[in-house]
Amino acid sequence: MRPLRGWRLLALSFVLASAEVATAQDGEIDSDLAGLLEEQVVTTASKSAETTDTVPATVTSITAEQLRAYGIRTLAEAIDFLSLGLMTSDRLRDVEVGARGVLFTGDRGAHVLVLVNGHTVNDPFYGSAQFGRGLGVPLELVDRIEVVIGPGSVLYGSNAMLGVIHVITKRAREYSGTMVLTEFEPGKSVRAGAGVGYGIPALGRDAELTLQLDYYRQFGPEFLLGPVTVTQPDPATGRPLRFRTNGPEDGVWGGRARNSHWGEVPSGLLRLTVGDLDINFHAAAYRRAAPYATAGVPTYPGDFDSPENYEFDRRVFVDARYALQVSTISRVTFRLYGDHFDYGHQSVTSAAAACLYGDTSPCYRRNRALARWAGGEVQSTFNWFRDSRFVTLVGLDARGIYVKGQDDIRNYDTGDPRESSSNVIDAGDRMLAAYLQQTWTPSDRFSLNAGARIDEGRRFDPVVSPRIAAGVGLWRGGRLKGVYSEAFRAPTWTEFASSSRTILRSEALRPERVRSTEVSLEQAVGTHRASIGAFRTWWHDMIAFHVLSLEEFEDLASRGLVDGFRNLGIGQYRNIQSIENYGMNGRLEGSFLSSKLRYGLNATAAIAERDGSDGRGTRLPVSPRFFGNARILYAFGASWPTVALAAQHVSRRRVHLLYPELSEFVPSIPAQTVLRAAVTGDLPVLVGLSYRATADFAVRDVAPYAVGVYQANIPGVAELTYQPVERYRVLLGLAYTFGAERVASP
Amino acid sequence: MAPPASIQGARRKSTRGCSRRAFVLAVLTTLVGRSSARATALVPPKLQAQLLDKVVLYDKNYPALPPPVRVLLVMKQGQAASMAVVREMELALAAMPELGKRRHEVQVVGFAGVDALAALCRARSIGVVYVGPSLDEHIRAIGHALTGSHVLTVGAEPSYVPEGVVLGFDLVSGRPKLVVNLEQAKAQSVEFRAEILKLMRVYR
Secondary structure, three states: OOOOOHHHHHHHHHHHHHHHOOOOOOOOOOHHHHHHHOOOEEOOOOOOOEEOOOOOOEEEEEEHHHHHHOOOOOHHHHHHHHOOOEEEEEOOOOEEEEEOOEEOOOOOOOOEEEEEOOEEOOOOOOOOOOOOHHHOOOHHHEEEEEEEEOOOHHHHOOOOOOEEEEEEEOOOOOOOEEEEEEEEEOOOEEEEEEEEEEEOHHHOOOEEEEEEEEEEEEEOOOEEEEEEEOOOEOOOOOOEOOOOOOOOOOOEEEEEEOOOOEEEEEEEEEEEEEOOEEEEEEEEEEEEEOOOOOOOOOOOOOOOOOOOOEEEEEEEEEEEEEEEEOOOOEEEEEEEEEEEEEEEEEEEEOOHHHOOOOOOOOEEEEEEEEEEEEEEEEEEEEEOOOOOOEEEEEEEEEEEEEEEEEEEEEEOOOOOEOOOOEEEEEEEEEEEEEEEEEEEEEEOOEEEEEEEEEEEEOOEEEEEEEEEEEEEEEEOOEEEEEEEEEEEEOOOHHHHHOOOOOEEOOOOOOOEEEEEEEEEEEEEEOOEEEEEEEEEEEEEEEEEEEEOOHHHHHHHHHOOOOOOOOOOOOEEEEEEEEEEEEEEEEEEEEEEOOOOEEEEEEEEEEEEEEEOOOOOEEEOOOOOOEEEEEEEEEEOOOOOOEEEEEEEEEOOEEOEOOOHHHOOOOOEEOOEEEEEEEEEEEOOOOOOEEEEEEEEEEOOOEEEEEEOOOOOOEOOOEOOEEEEOOOEEEEEEEEEEEOOOOOOOO | OOOOHHHHHHHHHHHHHHHHHHHHHHHHHHHHHHOOOOOOOOOOHHHHHHHHHHHHHHEOOHHHOOOOEEEEEEEOOOOHHHHHHHHHHHHHHHHOOOEOOEOEEEEEEEOOOHHHHHHHHHHOOEEEEEEOOOOHHHHHHHHHHHOOOOOEEEEOOHHHHHHOOOEEEEEEOOEEEEEEEHHHHHHOOOOEOHHHHOOOEEEO
């Protein structure tokens, strides 16, 4: 008899698994009830609570149980090990995020909108968001993370191009008592935290507070980079280049990085809920360094392993939201919010040519940015027939924004400025938006969602972001969905207003735009769920830094708009790129044995090509054509541990180079697989004491980024140095909850 | 003699400060007072109805209820949040052909006191009582009043369960969670089978 192959075996397994619990038997619950208890209620995609069969997007809901069982430490790990359609790439300083095969290196996360309890955390200066430790949200506080793939500007405005990620924290009944915790990676990091979750009877039965304060410190690992010897002399001195502060002029960049790979994150998140009044306060400061730093002049990177190279950002927000049921059909939500963001980057450069030409002293290059914004939002929901079948959502959002920033170069020895500050920005801005959404579910077999949002700001013409989605029930548990949506990203202030010796101020910069279509087939059988989908997206008006051609430069120089001698290499941010992207994704997840055994599998295959200068498509760097994850966990129950295994795989990726056009070819790094094993549970010796232990192994030791002095691949002339990847990681953690009682039931 | 200007100024500042604090407290108190009713049910009412339809099958005493199974939905009159959730639950239950594989009837009433509720349950042989939002302060009394009866009480708010409602639906990480008060269930002749108790958060 021939063995069953591939998809036939998979289909048979699925049918057998569903047949196992098809009917209620003594000692087991009915599969329909089991399926209902696995139903996901999500709120992000349409700003209202709904189950996944009507949600107008592809959504992954990552639970607190998953975060704990798989030893998830950051939002990036949750995306990599547990989500469909998104993946991350760690640059050691910051984490970059891509979706469906599209990742924009160096965008600071500006193409993904991140929400914490409904509050947008992307700042208006860079549009940036953090996905690693820098997010500053302790994961013990997190109830769930909703990951919505695809354009989400219809309700959320700018930045929601690749997707929307919503971190939602627990209520006090899920985070009750007083907890202290500590974690450490031997020789690499420590973390300590304390939190409380209590009801506040004095303010009413529904009043409660949750708070966690956290401190994370990373001090390594040490990496070996290169070393690489640059034979070309420093044009400013005629002598070999110097790449260490007060170090020898030997043209050597690299070695063992001992002083420059660290991070520090103090943070806190407080949530006060009194009935329908919800107040959130968040503060986080993320200070970090990587062993290499660009100096703003890519030809000459910042000094290697300098303890004076660092970056920081600080974020604070307060958000107060009040929901009022006005009548049996209408509800109004009012929201007021205020944010502060500031950023700093410092690098020391001893290569004299990177400082002011003619001066041979090292220099500091400092970049500072600040943004403050405050606003209000009013949202009304009309449940016309009181059965959630025909619901209208309208909203208005307005905010005032202040931004300030500048770049400086200072003499390292004296602190004196080398030249006037550049890229000086000091401006006010505003944003106004209105959105409308109509949902219609005439029967359980058909649902329709249509909406649009219009955003207007001082720096761009009004942008309309529509979405229309339809779902059709085909058979029991089966549903076909189709979605068309658009999104945009407003130019950042860096792109819009930068002006320096090397950056010409932009003219008439437009928002980036994306259009997306997707279709998916979903099937639920008891506690098992599968889906398969296809998507196509069109990106246009993408903003990129365009280095002026010789003809363009001479034209501007003849009109006195640029300095004919000193501004070689000058460029300008322009809307010059388009990207085409298409692919498929699939998901399979479920549970057996009364949910003791849980499994999941996500996979995405995608093509993403940017239009090249020769009219042919060019693959995006760092973006994989195939990626996915798989996981399995078993909860032994009672005082026994939960054991979990997870894996993330990313296919071969092109390396990111600053000067790909100078390269003979752009190299690729092989596929990467990261394996994780986690053991979590309660220690039987003391009620309230719990532990977790994780171990990671990465197959490859390099990431697809060229670092250091060579940023073009010219074999035999310029030897690339790749960003290292830590292959082995072990984490141990303990947490103690005061006053905890033994749990009587799951 | 008039107090010195500095003291007068201090008194004015103090008065203004007291006024501001009083204003803030008044606003908060008003919001607190208004917001004792949640504007939305945690688990959507339609999903609550679907869960209830399945859960009652695991009550050993459910088959003993006289047909049709009478479901009473209790709301707080004049409280929009309570009325909205109860109305949506009414429509969800009415759209279902059966409740736990049995014919059922749905009736909505405004809460008129614990004694009136208990009397209505006896008079109409009510099998299931759904207690809508905004009735927090009456839950314990409702539990006492229905002790000894054969009624499954279901709460719109999971916080009702430890206070005296038999069954509730919570939302944990976006997934529904069944919540049960075993002591109250026993007092109201509700006996859930072991296999479903394993999935519930149990209050004793």
